[in-house]
Amino acid sequence: MSRTIIFALLIFSALEVKAECNSLLINGITNDLKLTYEQFDQTPGKGWRVLENKKCYSEAAILIDKYILENNANQTSLKSHLLQMYAFSGESSKALEIVSAVLLPDEQQRNSPFLWNDYVLATAGFLEKDLSKLKFHRDNVAKYGKGFKPNEMNLATLDRLIENFDQTYQIAYIGG
Known part of the structure; x- marks a missing residue:
């Protein structure tokens, strides 16, 4: 053809x-x-x-x-x-x-095992192509989010974003 x-x-x-x-x-x-x-x-x-x-x-x-x-x-x-x-x-x-509309108020995050804001800010780091920001917030999820399933799922996503940092969000999110 x-x-x-x-x-x-x-x-x-x-x-x-x-x-x-x-x-x-x-x-x-x-x-x-x-x-x-x-x-x-x-x-x-x-x-x-x-x-x-x-x-x-x-x-x-x-x-x-x-x-x-x-x-x-x-x-x-x-x-x-x-x-x-x-x-x-x-x-x-x-x-x-x-991003700012998606973040939870500090008082709501303070008492929650779900590290939502770190996940959102890490995602923002990916979209801004700021690898240090992505890694900083990913490390918070890894360090403080253990034992809580939503954090573990989000950590896997953030690891894919890091592994595929030079890809589009869609490709990186799914995992290259």
């Missing part, structure tokens, strides 16, 4: 995927903005996760953002998923704009 034909097939395939993502986004805007928070954010195969499952990360971010605005929603998990979808879609600057 000639390079021209292969290139044309790749372009056609990319356009087809983009069309599917746009169609799913329109469907989500039409139907999913009315869902409860639990249905929209926490239920597999519902809400923004439909778009994520199809790797429509930019469209998932748009849908989450619209849901937050439409429902005056302030759940940290929604905002953290918005940050993640921006990061997956390569929109690091938009993801970084959300």
